[in-house]
Amino acid sequence: MKINVIIIDKKGKDQLYAPLIEHYKKISKPFAKVEVIELFDKEIAKAQDISPEAAQRSYSKALEKYLGSGINIALDPASKEVDSFEFAKLLKDSVTVNFYIGGAYGFERDFLSKCNNAVSFGKITLSHKLVKVVLMEQIFRGLTINHNHPYHK
Numbered sequence: 271m272k273i274n275v276i277i278i279d280k281k282g283k284d285q286l287y288a289p290l291i292e293h294y295k296k297i298s299k300p301f302a303k304v305e306v307i308e309l310f311d312k313e314i315a316k317a318q319d320i321s322p323e324a325a326q327r328s329y330s331k332a333l334e335k336y337l338g339s340g341i342n343i344a345l346d347p348a349s350k351e352v353d354s355f356e357f358a359k360l361l362k363d364s365v366t367v368n369f370y371i372g373g374a375y376g377f378e379r380d381f382l383s384k385c386n387n388a389v390s391f392g393k394i395t396l397s398h399k400l401v402k403v404v405l406m407e408q409i410f411r412g413l414t415i416n417h418n419h420p421y422h423k
């Protein structure tokens with residue numbers, strides 16, 4: 271199984287979160303190959319200086335090329351809240367799952383409508399970097415639930 275975490279963020283390993291990301295990638299390996307894909311370019315930087323709408327459009331443009339294969343799930347605070355067991359079900363029976371984390375201005379409605387699903391980790395707004403860490407832990411938790419591994423107990 272392949273799981274892609276696709277995020278609007280500058281490339282590069284930050285000291286704070288990178289060790290945790292690597293940790294969850296490593297412990298998930300027996301169940302799935304988890305890859306993090308960071309997307310950021312001059313167009314996004316410029317659009318963020320213009321308006322929230324322009325920023326969202328630039329995120330959609332960068333992210334849409336990944337929608338073609340697999341199941342696509344956006345992380346969106348305003349969408350349906352799921353518990354870890356519901357989240358685990360999203361990973362079941364799929365060869366490829368793509369998760370999307372937006373930039374500072376969130377997603378366009380149009381991008382959300384092109385995804386198979388959109389889920390929330392609660393009503394609070396988390397930074398995209400923190401969402402990435404929480405998502406990595408929930409992916410590992412979900413995989414252990416689906417494989418009846420004791421971690422999730």
Ligand SMILES: C[S@@+](CC[C@H](N)C(=O)[O-])C[C@H]1O[C@@H](n2cnc3c(N)ncnc32)[C@H](O)[C@@H]1O
Pocket residue numbers: 344345346347348370371372373374375376377389390391392393394395396397398401
């Ligand atoms: C700084 S937040 C964007 C905030 C923006 N106002 C919005 O409503 O989406 C950046 C990204 O982190 C993710 N995110 C933040 N909080 C979240 C939550 N509680 N549940 C799910 N995703 C969240 C989303 O992918 C969001 O696009």
